[in-house]
Amino acid sequence: MPMFDIEDSKDVDLENNKTSKETLAKIKNVEGFKAKGNEAGVNPEKPKLEEEIVELKPNFMGFGINLRALWKKIRHKKT
16 A cells, blocks of 8 residues: 555645655556655664663652553564
8 A cells, every 4th residue: 555645636746755665656647746755665763762661760669660661562572
C-alpha cells in the first residue's frame, strides 16, 4: 500500500517525504505531477533515548517500574 493514493488531480507536488512503505505514491489521472527529494522503503528510526524499565527515583520504596517502557519492549519483541 503506497503512502499517497492520488487520483484525478492537477499540479501535485511531493517534496521531501519519507516512508517505510515500498511505494511512495499510487498515481492515476494526474496532470502536472512533480516529486523531489522523496524516499520510500526507509527504515523507521529507533528512538535515540531508550526508556529504562526500572527507575530509581522517589517512588514506592525508592524503586519504580516504568510501565510504558515495559509495554513498548514487550510489543517490540512480538514484531
